[in-house]
Amino acid sequence: MVTVEEHYESLLSDVYTWLMGGFDEAKSNNVEFFKSRNITPSSSGIAVDLGAGSGFQLIPLAELVV
Known part of the structure; x- marks a missing residue:
């Protein structure tokens, strides 16, 4: 059985x-x-993306922190 990540x-x-x-x-x-x-x-x-997915929202949001 494969993992969720796999x-x-x-x-x-x-x-x-x-x-x-x-x-x-x-x-x-x-x-x-x-x-x-x-x-x-x-x-x-701290930026949290509860949906995860491919990071389309999380990565730009995290970059706003920097």
């Missing part, structure tokens, strides 16, 4: 990336989404 890496990650138009496109769209709505992490420096 299942995601071998099957789901490519599907999620394809659905969103590719990683770079999805990341860019989310950067613009956050900026246009003034969404920034609090001063704690």
Whole structure:
């Protein structure tokens, strides 16, 4: 039996990336989404993406902390 991580890496990650138009496109769209709505992490420096997935939302949000 495969683990959840193995299942995601071998099957789901490519599907999620394809659905969103590719990683770079999805990341860019989310950067613009956050900026246009003034969404920034609090001063704690912690960003949590409960949905996980491919990181389309988490990576741009984490980069706003830096």
